[in-house]
Amino acid sequence: MQFHIENMTCGGCVRGVTKAIRSxxxxxxxxxxxxxxxxxxxxxxxxxxxxxxxxxxxxEAVPV
Structure with missing residues (x-):
């Protein structure tokens, strides 16, 4: 599956997104x-x- 996350703009954001998904x-x-x-x-x-x-x-993630 894929999400569009407009405010994911840096490596720190990627870590936060990954942590949220893995939670x-x-x-x-x-x-x-x-x-x-x-x-x-x-x-x-x-x-x-x-x-x-x-x-x-x-x-804020939007499924694509």
Missing amino acids: VDPSAEVAADIPTHKVDVTSARPAEAFLPALAGAGF
Whole structure:
């Protein structure tokens, strides 16, 4: 699945996004692309499961 996170602009943001995603699924694979603000997540959990954790970390994510 993929998310667009407009306010992900640096490596610190990527760490925060990754931490939020892994708080929901510790085994999730996360690949972020800062210039496009896209995050690819490989997980058995549905995309909607990650949205509250990302919002709580300050990242408004939009499933793509």
